[in-house]
Amino acid sequence: GENVEQHPSTLSVQEGDSAVIKCTYSDSASNYFPWYKQELGKGPQLIIDIRSNVGEKKDQRIAVTLNKTAKHFSLHITETQPEDSAVYFCAASKAGNQFYFGTGTSLTVIP
């Protein structure tokens, strides 16, 4: 099956700086890559996703890049704010199959 690895497990940045979280996947047939944000005691919320026919997608301060050859994708958050502090999960899936999640990155934005 698919194996998704996520790094780093914890990340601290100063407010206003950028944060980058990286994930690698093992199954070259995977073609959908969502990112979720989870606040303490709550369910994950989708923040951005990318499909394999696209190399980059941006939504305001959040962007995701995908390198299909290297089988890795990354989440970029610019101009970080304290409310960005949360746990972020990446996932990979292919049509008709389950999602495989990374182990999460705990992001702390220091005011």
Next chain:
Amino acid sequence: DGGITQSPKYLFRKEGQNVTLSCEQNLNHDAMYWYRQDPGQGLRLIYYSQIVNDFQKGDIAEGYSVSREKKESFPLTVTSAQKNPTAFYLCASSISGGKETQYFGPGTRLLVL
């Protein structure tokens, strides 16, 4: 409001007891999922259902059971066979069982007395 609801928010289980976690969605989604989340770990799939009256085991189905009698509802029972049930349980749904986005409920935290 459309969304996914889970109840209760907290649930306590005694040794040898079966407990049932509720998950309801009004998004008209065909597919529903149950995940288990432990501290410092990713989400692990327990069971999923792509259509009413049908469901499949995920990676960690042992000690759990589900039913899908209605499109809107996908309850999860944690049986006494599950020896380490303490965890945060998340229900999700998607339009269908393909590569579409999964939307999550708020979760139920299960604790053992």
